[in-house]
């Protein structure tokens with residue numbers, strides 16, 4: 001059994017390095033790493049928490065069977081990055097080298113399928129299918145939030161992809177607020193059970209604020225991230241989900257020891273929008289005003305470009321030219337979610353493979369047309385920045 005110390009209205013685990021804030025004692029107690037998993041055998045009912053998480057993840061998939069939940073008027077501002085056309089490439093198109101290194105691992109192309117799903121039988125098939133394609137292509141793959149398997153360890157199998165993709169760079173996933181209320185050794189066990197190479201910690205305050213049952217207490221997340229960076233022994237990739245990472249947040253994360261960021265900016269999927277769609281009925285006008293809230297992906301890249309991170313550009317990456325523009329702005333990889341899950345629903349693994357190889361081909365085309373032999377050349381290729389991005393950079397990125 002766990003011991004708990006009580007301090008005012010917060011609960012603390014006495015074994016934690018800095019007495020991490022616990023908001024839900026029952027959850028911690030049920031998940032305490034000192035206890036063995038003792039969930040019911042398969043066939044018994046899931047816990048209330050696991051059932052809620054599972055049905056929410058299922059509801060989140062629904063719009064992506066169709067057109068997804070794109071931003072309404074906002075764009076990524078990647079269209080403000082004009083790579084200057086070079087009409088004399090003097091190279092063979094087949095010799096363009098798109099390989100790179102991220103988190104110490106070789107990637108055949110600078111692409112990452114960012115975290116989406118888990119916790120349901122359908123999610124298990126999606127994770128395995130997409131991971132298999134990512135593994136074949138030599139790119140990265142992220143699991144969706146593993147909260148469901150924290151709530152009920154029997155759901156671990158819905159995140160297990162290693163038999164389908166033994167060599168894929170695999171990132172586990174947890175929300176910042178869950179990280180703050182979960183003992184680190186339980187997070188480690190969560191990653192080990194799926195054979196993850198890294199942990200993505202998602203920050204999604206805008207989504208939580210719109211979700212009726214969402215978290216409202218965002219305290220303790222920075223500390224928990226710092227603990228994870230120091231104690232996990234694996235790269236910790238801090239990501240948004242579509243509202244972007246600012247320079248101020250990136251500087252704080254850098255001070256906490258974080259070396260990997262996924263900026264996940266505005267211009268692609270709107271998670272405020274997805275929550276409103278999920279709620280149904282008349283849209284709440286207060287929440288709807290935040291549909292496009294956040295930092296456009298290109299602006300977020302510019303904000304963090306000189307801070308020394310290995311950065312994933314995501315949020316609205318839809319083709320190889322978007323990937324090329326992101327690399328030119330300093331990203332190491334580009335990440336994509338909605339196009340991949342939509343491809344899955346259209347045509348399973350083949351459609352996912354077509355979507356991702358299409359992006360890689362589009363990237364190679366941009367490289368030929370800018371005279372870039374490899375990604376380092378592309379990063380240095382001449383470009384002109386215009387429009388909103390130029391204005392943003394003038395105000396936010398000090399020369």
Ligand SMILES: Cc1cc2nc3c(=O)[nH]c(=O)nc-3n(C[C@H](O)[C@H](O)[C@H](O)COP(=O)(O)O)c2cc1C
Pocket residue numbers: 060061064114115116117143144145173200201202239240241242264267268269314315316317335336337338339341
């Ligand atoms: C169906 C779906 C589920 C998602 N679930 C998660 C999640 O569990 N954890 C997470 O960090 N991000 C999640 N995301 C966010 C994506 O990883 C990504 O940051 C965001 O959708 C922006 O990329 P996009 O415009 O290419 O969709 C999800 C995205 C989709 C489309």
